[in-house]
Each structure stands twice: as C-alpha cells, then as structure tokens.
Amino acid sequence: TAKADESRYYSREKTSLSSVQHNLMQHSPTMSKKFARSPFRWRTHFFFCPLSLNIPVLCLLLAFSSTTLTCMGFIKNDAGIESYNLGKKTNVKLFQSVQNNSNNPKPIDHESWPDKFPAKSHCSRCGLCETSYVTHVSDACAFLGEGMKRNIDGLEEIVHGRRRMVDDMVWNGISTASKANDGENENDLIAEEGRFGVMHSPMVLARGKHVSGAQWTGCVTSVAVSMLESGMVDAVICIASEENVDEDSAWSSPKPILARSVEDVMRGRGVKPALAPSLNVMDELKNIPEIQKLLFCGVGCAVQAFRAIQNELSLEEVYVLGTNCADNSPTPEDAQEFLWRSVPSIADENKKVLGYEFMQDFRVHVKYEDGNSATNVSYERMPYFSLPGNVAKFAIAESCLACFDYTNALADVVVGYMGAPLGSDSNMDQSYQTITIRNSRGAKMIQYALDAGRLELGPVASGSGSHEKIAMTTVASDNIVQEMIGGDMKVQGMPRFLGEIMATVIRSVGPKGVSFARYSLDYHLLRNYLHVIDFWGEDGRKLVPAYAKVIVEKYLKMDDSFRSLVESVRSKRR
Numbered sequence: 001t002a003k004a005d006e007s008r009y010y011s012r013e014k015t016s017l018s019s020v021q022h023n024l025m026q027h028s029p030t031m032s033k034k035f036a037r038s039p040f041r042w043r044t045h046f047f048f049c050p051l052s053l054n055i056p057v058l059c060l061l062l063a064f065s066s067t068t069l070t071c072m073g074f075i076k077n078d079a080g081i082e083s084y085n086l087g088k089k090t091n092v093k094l095f096q097s098v099q100n101n102s103n104n105p106k107p108i109d110h111e112s113w114p115d116k117f118p119a120k121s122h123c124s125r126c127g128l129c130e131t132s133y134v135t136h137v138s139d140a141c142a143f144l145g146e147g148m149k150r151n152i153d154g155l156e157e158i159v160h161g162r163r164r165m166v167d168d169m170v171w172n173g174i175s176t177a178s179k180a181n182d183g184e185n186e187n188d189l190i191a192e193e194g195r196f197g198v199m200h201s202p203m204v205l206a207r208g209k210h211v212s213g214a215q216w217t218g219c220v221t222s223v224a225v226s227m228l229e230s231g232m233v234d235a236v237i238c239i240a241s242e243e244n245v246d247e248d249s250a251w252s253s254p255k256p257i258l259a260r261s262v263e264d265v266m267r268g269r270g271v272k273p274a275l276a277p278s279l280n281v282m283d284e285l286k287n288i289p290e291i292q293k294l295l296f297c298g299v300g301c302a303v304q305a306f307r308a309i310q311n312e313l314s315l316e317e318v319y320v321l322g323t324n325c326a327d328n329s330p331t332p333e334d335a336q337e338f339l340w341r342s343v344p345s346i347a348d349e350n351k352k353v354l355g356y357e358f359m360q361d362f363r364v365h366v367k368y369e370d371g372n373s374a375t376n377v378s379y380e381r382m383p384y385f386s387l388p389g390n391v392a393k394f395a396i397a398e399s400c401l402a403c404f405d406y407t408n409a410l411a412d413v414v415v416g417y418m419g420a421p422l423g424s425d426s427n428m429d430q431s432y433q434t435i436t437i438r439n440s441r442g443a444k445m446i447q448y449a450l451d452a453g454r455l456e457l458g459p460v461a462s463g464s465g466s467h468e469k470i471a472m473t474t475v476a477s478d479n480i481v482q483e484m485i486g487g488d489m490k491v492q493g494m495p496r497f498l499g500e501i502m503a504t505v506i507r508s509v510g511p512k513g514v515s516f517a518r519y520s521l522d523y524h525l526l527r528n529y530l531h532v533i534d535f536w537g538e539d540g541r542k543l544v545p546a547y548a549k550v551i552v553e554k555y556l557k558m559d560d561s562f563r564s565l566v567e568s569v570r571s572k573r574r
Helices: 019-027 029-037 055-064 132-140 147-160 176-180 219-230 247-252 262-266 278-286 300-313 332-342 344-348 398-402 440-451 468-477 479-485 496-509 514-543 546-558 560-573
Strands: 074-076 082-084 204-208 235-241 254-259 293-298 317-323 353-358 363-369 377-383 413-416 433-437 455-460
Touching (some): 132 278, 132 300, 147 300, 147 546, 219 235, 219 262, 219 293, 219 440, 219 455, 235 262, 293 300, 300 317, 377 496, 440 455, 468 514, 479 514, 546 560
Antiparallel strands (some): 204 455, 235 254, 413 433
C-alpha cells in the first residue's frame, strides 16, 4: 500500500491557497481554475505483490552465480551491495550480503569511484554510497534496477500528494487540452505538467535579491538563507566550492557542506558543473541530534536518493530545494578541460572563470572576473555550433546520458533558467530564472523568501514557437548519437563567424521561453533514450519513467528520423 506516514513529506490538510499562489493566479485566470482544483487529490492505491519461490530453481541460480550471469547479472561490490547489470555479461565475485552488512555498513571509499560503486560507469556520485546509508542504494539509486522509473513513478504521489498529469503535454505549440476543446487557450503558452512535473501553481519567473557573487541572481541562495534566518530550518545541505584547490579551479570543484549559518549558505553560491556527492554529509547530519529541521538542496539524481532514505533520518521537518540539471562533467578537471578546449581565449588570456552555462541564445556564456574583483564581471559567448565536436565524449558523465529527471520531479521547489526569457543584454546576473512550486511545502518556502525581501516574483513563465523539429535535428546531429550508430562524427565546429550567424538566426526564428525549455528537455530525453537502449538493450526501457515514455512514443509516431535512429541502435545489438 501507499505509505501511511505521508505526512512526513507534506501536510494532508486541504489548506487554502497561499498568497504566492493567489499572486500567480492573477496572471492567468485559466490556470486559476486548473490549479485551484488539482493540488490535492487524495487517493489510496493498493499494490498486490504475490511472491512465489521455487526452491530448486533458486538453488541452481545460486550455484550458477559463481561463474557468469547474463541478462540481469547480480554484481556485488566491497560493501556487499547488489546491483543489476541489465543485459551485460559480467564476471561475478560474491561478497557478504547486504543483510550481513546492515548492522555495520561500510561506506565505499570515494577514491574507488566509479569502479567499486554499484552503478559503475553510470554512477552519478550522489554521495549516498560514501555514507552508512549505502545499504539503501538498491532502492535509492537512480541508475540501478528500474532507477528513475522506480523513483519518479513510485515517489511522486507520496511526495506531492498526487502524480503529474502525464497526458498534459504541448505539441506543435498546442496543448492536449486545447486539442480536446478544438482550439487554442492560455495553456499553450505556459509550462505543462506532463513535461515539467507536478505543479502546485504555474511555473513563474523570479530573481533573487541581495546575493552578490551569485552565478545568476541567487534564487536558490535567497530561499535557503531566508529559511535558515527565519528558523524554518536548523541546517541546509548545499554544494559549496572546494577550498583546498587552486583558486582558479574552485568554480568547478563541488564540496557538499552542512550549513548552519548564513555565511555557510553563501558559500554555496554559483553552479559547479561537475558531479557533486551531495549526500556524503548524511552521517555528519546523523551525529548532530539538535538538527531536526533540514533543507536539502540538490539536482534530480541526488534528490531521488535523498527522498528514498528520508524516513530513515528521523527529522521533524524536511524541505527539498532542487535545480534543473543536464550534462554535468564527471570530474572538475573534465569541466575545466571542456572550457579550455571550447573557448580557448579563456585559457589563452588566463581569465579567472566564475562559471558557465549553455544559454537560450544557442551560445555558451562564460562568466569571468574583469579585473581583480569578483563584483566586476565580463562574459565570453561562444556559439554552440562552433564548439569542437569531440568535447562531449569526455565532458559529459555517463550517468547524465541515462538521466530522465532534468526537471527534478521530487523537489518541493525547483529553480531553473531554460524556460525564462533572455534579456537584451543576456547577462546571467540580471536575467530571470524560473521557479516551479510542486506542493504546499514549496509554496511555504517561497513565501518565506518573499516575506524576507530576498526574492522577487515576475509573471508566469510563457513561451512561443514549436520545438519538435529543432529537438530532433539536434538529436540527429549529436556526436554522441552518431557514435552510437557508427555515423560521421564531427571533430571541428563551425568557424566562429558562421556559428554566430547560425545562433542569431535560430534564436530569432526558433522556440523561446518555455518552448525553448521543451526543446532542451526533449533533446536530452531522446538522446538519453537512445543511450539506455544502446547500453542495456531493450532492458534499458525499464529505467524510463512514464512521462518520458509518452514523449518517446510521440516522436516514434511522428518522426521518421527518430524511428530510424532507434532501429539503427537496436540493429547494432542484434
């Protein structure tokens, strides 16, 4: 049955709309009706799981396991954790069982990543296995067993009170609701649940306030500081920059911290574009009993693992502040190498980098210090089309190629930027970001930041233009995809001046705002679907959540080139 203690994630009471939601409704009368009736749909589902054991067959399997298992091979690492190989042939060595280790769990040494970690090359290094909670990995990891399907489809209702309306999708600029009503309506312009996840209220534009040195305007930092200052939480788990590294490398070197002061939270400013072990501070948290109210900040895979062990923490209150995420580098060194190769002028002129992002104008924006002060910044902008074709292979972690949680489905509040308009000056530290509130707890978090004067809300996020053709064109030309099918891989990007022309034209005629976010989401989802069936065969489909399967099936029906790519990947494995 569904968990009885759902109250540990959210309140069961049907509360009145928060002032945040009332503000959002004013922007959209149509959405007012939709969201006023949908946040609380209390349902109880019963799942019957008959279990039958064939003892002789089980004995044969155990005997056979000492040699080689195919199909779904059981692999155990030094911590005794069971993982699934999903179709790859693997030699198996038996170690102590999880049950034998459960009373004295042995965290895995981070130096042995990824080889001794259960998910191997697909480990996103969320940090769980580096703690005593390692024994929960088979139920928590986003890349083991059914992974993100298990976590998103299984926990969405427990966390938010209901699952997303998976059929609420926008195609060719028209929502499914509009098609049902034989016309267009306001839903066509704004973010829909099918792609972007459960919404307590429509996705809205926002800016942080009073956060100097933020990569953007500091929305995440503003919310976290407000919650800590008000006493809403006792501590914040967030990602700071590693202190024991060269100053020029700190921007790419993540270090999880358990922040107990505003000064500590402020250390978390900025995006670190490498895998970050957010959960490896969980044992530190366990040893501080006075912390009873916690804010956890993280990307989708880390949030999934955190939600899976949340009830083990015995905390009074838990809040989760998530960010959108795609294509992190495996290590800080890989992130640095990507930047040096992609934007050579940064290395040639020895500029002190503060961060970079792939932006809505089809350019990579590199933010760097202009002079000797971090408050004086400048930007270098390189068109996507001029990037070297050979940087993606080493610069993108394999876990990111198997990810279907771009939008952070299980967070209470999610901060992103792909669905926001890009201003004329296109500077990150002046542009809007987007905020998605998924439940009443998230509304409370945002209200605290507004009351503290640390957050400014803009209008409901909207967009224009269709996204499907450009998404599929991007997938088909992607070097990672071309490598899967044995196609032509580009080594050099376009000459800079041609790349600039291409970026300007596509920005002018292509999808904008929320439609650009749909493009980015669909491109990554389709590419990643190809990766999982390439790596695991048809068993890879077991990792794909329901909403992602809807999108994949739509492209399979409407796009010949995507069907051809899928068939090419499948035929390679036959």
